Structure formats: structure tokens, C-alpha cells
Amino acid sequence: EVQLVESGGGLxxxxxxxxxxxxxxxxxxxxxxxxxxxxxPGKGLEWVSLIYSGGSTFYADSVKGRFTISRxxxxxxxxxxxxxxxxxxTAVYYCARVLPLWGDYMDVWGKGTTVTVSS
Amino acid sequence: xxxxxxxxxSLSASVGDRVTITCRASQTISTYLNWYQHxxxxxxxxxxxxxxxxxxxVPSRFSGSGSGTDFNLTISxxxxxxxxxxxxxxxxxxxxxxxxxxxxxxxx
Numbered sequence: 001e002v003q004l005v006e007s008g009g010g011l012x013x014x015x016x017x018x019x020x021x022x023x024x025x026x027x028x029x030x031x032x033x034x035x036x037x038x039x040x041p042g043k044g045l046e047w048v049s050l051i052y053s054g055g056s057t058f059y060a061d062s063v064k065g066r067f068t069i070s071r072x073x074x075x076x077x078x079x080x081x082x083x084x085x086x087x088x089x090t091a092v093y094y095c096a097r098v099l100p101l102w103g104d105y106m107d108v109w110g111k112g113t114t115v116t117v118s119s
Numbered sequence: 120x121x122x123x124x125x126x127x128x129s130l131s132a133s134v135g136d137r138v139t140i141t142c143r144a145s146q147t148i149s150t151y152l153n154w155y156q157h158x159x160x161x162x163x164x165x166x167x168x169x170x171x172x173x174x175x176x177v178p179s180r181f182s183g184s185g186s187g188t189d190f191n192l193t194i195s196x197x198x199x200x201x202x203x204x205x206x207x208x209x210x211x212x213x214x215x216x217x218x219x220x221x222x223x224x225x226x227x
Binding site: 004035037044045046047050058060094096101102103104105106107109110111112 | 155
């Protein structure tokens with residue numbers, strides 16, 4: 001079954017760090033465009049970061065310089081390293097595959113992992 | 120960045136109704152427009168890509184239309200499973216992928 005499963009969320013103090021993981025089944029992470037999207041409480045979906053199959057990376061202005069997207073081919077897993085966390089980073093974080101067709105679209109999503117930044 | 124604006128922000132309807140959600144882009148995006156359905160605690164689900172192409176496995180009661188700056192998502196014959204929040208997303212100029220603010224569809 002094609003599946004993405006996020007993990008690594010939790011409660012973290014402001015200024016702290018957290019690494020999210022997205023384990024893929026029947027999707028080869030390194031052969032696909034992969035992205036992170038988040039949803040803050042009471043808010044809509046917000047794009048966070050993208051990695052191309054070739055390795056180029058992109059970030060929303062709100063996380064640039066603090067978050068790093070990466071992947072591990074041996075584990076077939078996507079990561080999001082989050083540093084210098086702020087209260088406004090509190091959200092459910094979703095990983096998704098991006099198909100570069102018709103522009104591009106996110107066709108497979110995980111169920112998300114919750115990050116709470118609070119003292 | 121391209122801004123996406125959805126209307127209405129919320130909508131009440133009954134099972135069997137036909138509903139339309141509108142999405143407007145801040146500049147022309149041709150037909151590079153996707154629609155997603157999201158239920159709390161679940162993975163978002165792709166419904167429509169390329170403004171009007173139905174994703175595999177999505178019921179035919181969902182349809183999309185539009186081009187340029189104005190787009191619609193129509194659900195014909197609402198089912199109980201359709202009550203959720205719907206998002207449009209432009210893919211004309213990415214990254215960043217930009218989403219509309221969402222339309223919450225509730226049972227009347």
C-alpha cells in the first residue's frame with residue numbers, strides 16, 4: 001500500500017529543536033519530489049518545505065534558516081529538522097509526495113504529527 | 120507569491136444538495152489549480168488536479184472548472200462523507216505552493 005507515516009512530533013520549549021520523520025512505503029523518497037505542509041490550530045494549510053528528486057531544497061520564508069529538509073535513501077525516509085522553534089511553529093505537520101504534472105500536485109499525504117511549542 | 124482566496128469560508132448544506140466553492144487567484148494561473156479535502160485528524164486528500172481532472176478513486180459527484188483566475192469546485196448530491204474542509208492550491212508558480220484559506224462544509 002502506498003503510504004506515508006510521520007513521527008517525531010511532541011511538546012518542545014521555545015528555542016528548542018525537533019526532527020520529524022516521514023517513512024514511506026511503496027514510494028521511493030529519493031526518486032520523488034517530497035514536501036512538508038503544516039496546519040496551525042484553527043488555521044489552514046501552509047506549505048513549509050520541498051525537496052526535489054535531484055536534491056534541491058526550498059523553504060517558506062517563515063522557516064528559512066531554521067528548518068532543514070533532508071532524506072535518507074537507506075531508510076526511505078524524509079526528514080524535517082526544526083531548530084529555534086517558536087510558538088507560531090505549533091501545528092500538525094504533514095509530509096506529502098508531489099507529482100510534477102499539470103504544474104504539480106500532492107497526491108499522497110500522511111496523517112500528520114503534532115508539534116507543540118510552549119514553555 | 121500568488122495569493123489564493125476562497126469563498127465562502129463556511130457553508131451549511133444538506134445531504135443531497137449541490138454546492139459550489141469558489142477560488143480566486145491573485146494573478147492568472149491558467150489551469151494550474153488543485154483541490155483537496157481535509158478532515159480533522161486525517162490525511163488531506165487530493166480531489167482535483169489541473170482545475171478539472173478528477174483524481175483516481177474520487178467519486179464523480181466532485182467536479183472542477185475554471186481557468187485564469189477564477190475556479191469552482193462543485194459537489195453534486197452531497198453525501199455524509201463529504202462534510203469536511205476544502206482547499207484550493209495553485210501550482211502555476213511553485214515553490215511556494217499556496218493554498219486558499221479553506222472552506223468548511225457543514226451539515227445543515
